[in-house]
Amino acid sequence: MVAESDVITLQMECTLFFENNPYALETSTGMSKRLGRNANLIERALNRLTELSILEKNGQGTRAIYRYKTPYIQTEVDMNAYD
Amino acid sequence: MLMIESYFIDDNADSCQELQNVYAELTGLFIFITNDQGHLLSTPSDAEIASLFVTYPKELEDSLKAEIDKLKGLRVTALSDQWIPGIKWIIAPVSIDQQPIEMYIWAGIMIQENTRQAIIDHVNYNSPDLNGPSEVFRMMRERIQRIPEDQPTQIEYKKEKISKLSKAIALILKAGYKEKQFAQRLTTLNETLRSDTSRNMPIEEVTRAVLASSDLADVFGFALKTSPGTYRIVSSTGPAAAELKGAIFHEGEGFLGQAVLSEQLSHWKDVGRDPRSHFFLQKGLASIYEVQCFPIRYDDENYGLLFGIGLEEKLSATTNVRFEETLISLIGWYIGNHITHGRMEKQIQRFKPLMELASVMVSVQDIQRVLFMLVDMSLNLVWTPSASIVVHRASEDEKVQMVARGMESPGGEAYARDIARRYLENGNNQPATSSYLNRSVPSALMIEYPIVYADKTRAVLAVAIGDEQEGEECREILSALATMGSVIMKLLYDRQQFLSNSNRFAHILHESIREWNVAQYQLATDAQKIVMEFALWGGLSKEEGETTARACLMSFSDPKTLRSFPHLFEQEAAMIEDFKQIQQNPNQSSSQAYCKGGQIMVLVFALAASADNDIQLMNDSQFTNIDPALISQFRLFMLSRHTLQTEISLMEEKPVPRALTAEVAEGRGLDAIVKEFGLSPREKEVLELVVKASSNKEIAAALFISEHTVKNHLTNIFNKMSVTDRAQAIAAVFNKSIG
Structure with missing residues (x-):
């Protein structure tokens, strides 16, 4: 039985990896090798990140490829503009 | 449902039998005990009667059952002469805690004074029509002849005695019944709680299971706080359970809303006409008699409410009510504890990764x-x-x-x-x-x-x-x-402020020398520009470039003075000290002792001081105390800088066939080395990365090989090129690139 905290930790590790490598395209197997963690657990974390819209998933199963979805950024929001 | 009859066994049965016989002696009556189907439970106190039950069990059972059916609803000791008019029986129901009557005591027979002859005549005349075996009537006729006639007071006395016998037997059976009932309740609780532990049963289900087996109320509900001041009924049992589930109530409103504000059990009785009962009537309950509420609290925090609704008045034993109240209060505490524990668990699950994240951030x-x-x-x-x-x-x-x-x-x-x-x-x-x-x-x-x-x-x-x-x-x-x-x-803000302050002070110090030494001012300005270019070219990180550039601007200041600015120019002062020491001792070969910034400053100032930023400058052997790898890197930078300048200066006169960038120069040098020393394609890749100042680890990562393999490649490359270290290898590539 995997502790929930382990899955969240893994989610965070994966998030940090994709934030540091925003152009990376990775499979769950590839991430498993990079982080040295169980592939099933990694897949669970990656799918959760997909549900949270942090990652984008293309394909299914072990061949699915994940990539980082850059957050929406707006640098020029005028404080005095009217809605 | 527990059968009271089932406790008429072993010691209980012996005690009841003994009591029956004693009371038979006392009243002069024969006594026996049956269940509500007329089946004999005790041995009749009279041997003749007992033998009748042995001879005619079915017939007598049917007769007694017919009598019992006529007396449905009887809960007190009564006289009956319905079987044979004038012959009186005492029938005493054994009543335990308002449970349905399951046992009867039969005592007889009696005849009132001056009625004997009339009864005998009636029996003789009607015997063929009377219900029961002829043997029974024969025996009855004999008994009527010999039993004494009783006065009404004597009959009443015997009735009271049989009533006491009934109560005594009820007490004996009640103890066993209560014990068994309690054991059964505990078994249900145990099973419920055990299944919760074994299969992580949701708390709503556990509560529902525990409450469903309680007889404290007819309807039970479990409400949880959904937001401050608002509660929702998450589960319910009994009538209108579906309608109650999901209902919302607010603090202070109605019975439930008032109960959540209390830390104690709340109990309202006879609430049929109370407007607050409208909440329940709306949900489909026809009428209600009482409402009991048990707050769910833990550590002074209110999480919700358990409530029970009695649809009509109940006459349960006090001890039973107390037990159920205590149990449900404990369930409330258990739920509160469960919720608190769940929340803490959830927090811990998130704090652990958060702490790990902090170290990265x-x-x-x-x-x-x-x-x-x-x-x-x-x-x-x-x-x-x-x-x-x-x-x-x-x-x-x-x-x-x-x-x-x-x-x-x-x-x-x-x-x-x-x-x-x-x-x-x-x-x-x-x-x-x-x-x-x-x-x-x-x-x-x-x-x-x-x-x-x-x-x-x-x-x-x-x-x-x-x-x-x-x-x-x-x-x-x-x-x-x-x-x-x-x-x-x-931290980032402080760093930004710190850099801003450092740059401002460095510029003030730099400006201060303009008045009394324009040449030095200009030299420092040029050196600073070269450092920024060098950093931009990739020779230094952004941070190293900024620090070295400030050191160049303040190069004519006393390092001791710079150190007097607390924490502001520590690195710059060290660079300036090393820069000055190298300048004072140009021929000492001890590059390892000097910081990189100090060494860069020496190269940069030499370049800035040369008449036309001459590229040949670096061919001099005047920098024996500078790291050769750094010199090679600086040469490449100068080359690209010189090429760029040359390109710009020639543009107006004639087109440049091909710009000699650092990469092109590197490429030329590498190709020449590969050709001259016969390096393999893989060794060329390794050398290319060495020239780009990559570490063994970085080379291993870039080429997807182990560090050990990188070292093997390097040893082969050095052997083929007849050099001893990577600095000499870089220098060889550089020389080939400009040679």
Whole structure:
């Protein structure tokens, strides 16, 4: 039985990896090798990140490829503009 | 349902039999005990009667059953002569705690004074029509002849005695019945709680199972707090269970709303006409008699309520009611404990990864990445559909930056402006300190955390939550994340301020020499420019470049003076000291002792001081105390710089066939080396990375080989090139590139 905290930790590790490598395209197997963690657990974390819209998933199963979805950024929001 | 009859066994049966016989002696009557079907439970006190039951069991059972059916609803001791008019029986039901009557005591027979002859005549005349075996009537006729006639007072006396016998037998059986009933209740509880442990049964199900087996009320309900002041019934048992489930009530309203404000059990009786009972009548209950409420509390926090509704008055034993009340109160405490434990577990599950995240975040230097992290991590921690952070980067600026997920334009920008007005505008001098709930975003409840540093609210982390209760549950973890964000953004802010101050002071010191030594002023200016170019070219990191550039500007200052600015110019002073020492002892070969910045300054100042930034300068052997690898790198930089300048100067006269960039020069040198020393394609790849100042680890990562393999390749390369280290190898490539 995997502790929930382990899955969240893994989610965070994966998030940090994709934030540091925003152009990376990775499979769950590839991430498993990079982080040295169980592939099933990694897949669970990656799918959760997909549900949270942090990652984008293309394909299914072990061949699915994940990539980082850059957050929406707006640098020029005028404080005095009217809605 | 427990059968009271089932306790008429062993010691209980012996005691009851003994009592029956004693009372038979006392009253002069024969006595026996049957169940509600007329089946004999005790041995009749009279042997003749007993033999009748042996001879005619079925017939007598049917006769007694017919009598019992006529007496349905009898709960007190009574006289009956329905079987044979004039012949009186005492029938005493054995009653335990308002349970349905399951046992009867039969005592007989009696005849009232002056009625004997009339009874005999009646029996003789009607015997063929009477219900029962002829043997029974024969015996009855004999008995009527010999039993004494009783006066009414004597009959009443015997009735009272049989009534006492009934109560005594009830007491004997009640003890066993209660014990068995309690054991059965405990078994149900044990099974329920055990199944909870073994298969993580939801708390609603556990509660429902425990309450369903209680006889304290007819309807039970379990309500939980969904937001401050509001409660929802999450499960219910009994009539109208489906209608009650999901019903909402508020603190202070009705029975339930008043009960949640109390720390004690609340109990209302005879509430049929109470307007507060309307809540339950609306849900389909026809009428109610009483309402009992048990608050669910733990550590002074109110989580909800357990309630029971009695549809009519019950006459349960006090001890039973007390037990059930205590049990349900304990269940309330158990639920409170369960909820608290669940919340703590959830917090711990999130705090552990958060702590690990903190160690990564403190090393991040880029504000944009910190913002990404805060938004992404809040989603990870709270499992929410959207989160955003709004930052006011420059106090004087009228614009804010927003980083968000699940909150795109234009709604996102409108929300960013709303946040900016509420928290970040310059008029808001008082920094906000705690979290706030905001409903201004359509279809979302946002919990907002001001991020305060340098005495001002400078950013706000906003996270979407399901409801206020969820907000309560994730408040602490998000607060920790926002605090982490505050600390990290403060570090970045301090660093920015520190750099700004360092640059300002460095420029003031630099300007101060312009008046009395223009040449030195100019030389320092040129050196600073070259360092910035060198950093831009890739020779130094951004931070190294900025520090070395400041050291160049202040190169004519006394390092001791610079150290008098607390923590401001520590690195710059060290560079200037090394720079001056190298200049004073140009021929000492001890490059390892000098810092990289000091060595760079020597090269940069030499270049700045040369008449026309001559490229041949670096061919001199005047830099024996500078790291050869650094010199090689600087040569490549000079080459690219010289080429670029040459390219610009020639452009007006004639076109340049091909710009000699650093990469082209490197390529030429490498090709020449490969050809001359016969390096393999893999060795060429390794050497190419060596020239780019990559470490063994970086080379291994780039070429997907182990560090051990990199070392093997390097040994072969050095052997083929007849060099001893990578510095000499780089120098060889450089020489070939310009040779």
